[in-house]
Amino acid sequence: VKQDAAQVFTDQxxxxxxxxIARQMxxxxxxxxxxxxxxxxxxxGGFIKYLVAYQAYHEWGKVLANAKxxxxxxxxxxxxxxxxxxxxxxxxxxxxxxxEHRRLGxxxxxxxxNVYRAVLEIIEFPGGWLLLGEDVSDxxxxxxxxxxxxxxxxxxxxxxxxxxxxYEVLDCTGDLMExxxxxxxFEEKELQAYYWHNLARLLLEPVNSEKLFETFxxxxxxxxxxxxxxxxxxxxxxxSKSAVA
Numbered sequence: 001v002k003q004d005a006a007q008v009f010t011d012q013x014x015x016x017x018x019x020x021i022a023r024q025m026x027x028x029x030x031x032x033x034x035x036x037x038x039x040x041x042x043x044x045g046g047f048i049k050y051l052v053a054y055q056a057y058h059e060w061g062k063v064l065a066n067a068k069x070x071x072x073x074x075x076x077x078x079x080x081x082x083x084x085x086x087x088x089x090x091x092x093x094x095x096x097x098x099x100e101h102r103r104l105g106x107x108x109x110x111x112x113x114n115v116y117r118a119v120l121e122i123i124e125f126p127g128g129w130l131l132l133g134e135d136v137s138d139x140x141x142x143x144x145x146x147x148x149x150x151x152x153x154x155x156x157x158x159x160x161x162x163x164x165x166x167y168e169v170l171d172c173t174g175d176l177m178e179x180x181x182x183x184x185x186f187e188e189k190e191l192q193a194y195y196w197h198n199l200a201r202l203l204l205e206p207v208n209s210e211k212l213f214e215t216f217x218x219x220x221x222x223x224x225x226x227x228x229x230x231x232x233x234x235x236x237x238x239x240s241k242s243a244v245a
Contacts, residue, residue, distance in 0.1 A: 043151075046122070046130045050158060053118035057165050060111040064172060067104040071179065098184050102191065105180050109190040112173040116199065119166040122159070123206045130155055156215045160224075163207055167227050170200035174234065194238035200231040 122129050130151045174196030180186065181193065189195045207213055207224070216224060 042127065043130050046125055049118070049122050049125060049129070050162070053115065053122055053162060053165075056111070056114040056118045057169065060108075060115050060169055060173075063108055063111040064176065067108050067176060070100070070104055101180050101184055102186060102188075105177060105186065105191045106188075108173055108176055112169050112196065113190070115166055115169045119162050120206065122162055123212060128155075128211075129159060152215075156217075159212050159215045160217075160220045163203065163212065163224065164220075164227075167200055167203060167224075167231075170196045170203075171227070171231060174200065174231075194235060197231045197234040197238070201228055201235055204228055 174193045177191055177196060178193035180191065186192070213221065213224075
């Protein structure tokens, strides 16, 4: 509900038609006014990206909770059957259970991938999320300078949150896949625990390359590095298992 309300507010604040007109103005002339408009468009796009990621994260949470509930549900017991019929019934039950587990895993994997892609669009937002390339603010313009400070505060509040949320998604999805593969073996890479733990481990690259680490305070930096170490240990565990197999 909150993200829907925020989306409506953003759409009303920056109607699509108005944004199209603004882009046309920028193409026609390049002056101080057009720079302000371009910044506004970049900020609008940044907020939209955040809302998409926020909604995807909460959708993943619901999908994961449902999958865990389904996995914890006790399987129906077979009634008294003749020996031959019992073997067939058990085989069908195992096949149906495998199909259901594959479906649950694929659903969670798709929801997790939606979050991962949405957050990457924020991390790799052209010019920096809520920014426009290099800092083009005028230090002598009090209003301009104040706006840059405000945007840096917003970035410092929301960017680390995005990173930790996508880490949670990748880590918990990997743990679920490990649970699924404890009784079954699936070939699809997105149903493998190591796939998700490896993505979590590799978050350092985009976070570091896009200078997002600068928006983290010291506690957040320590927490993030601890998360990466945790995922590296999990990844090494699966690699060692594969080597033994």
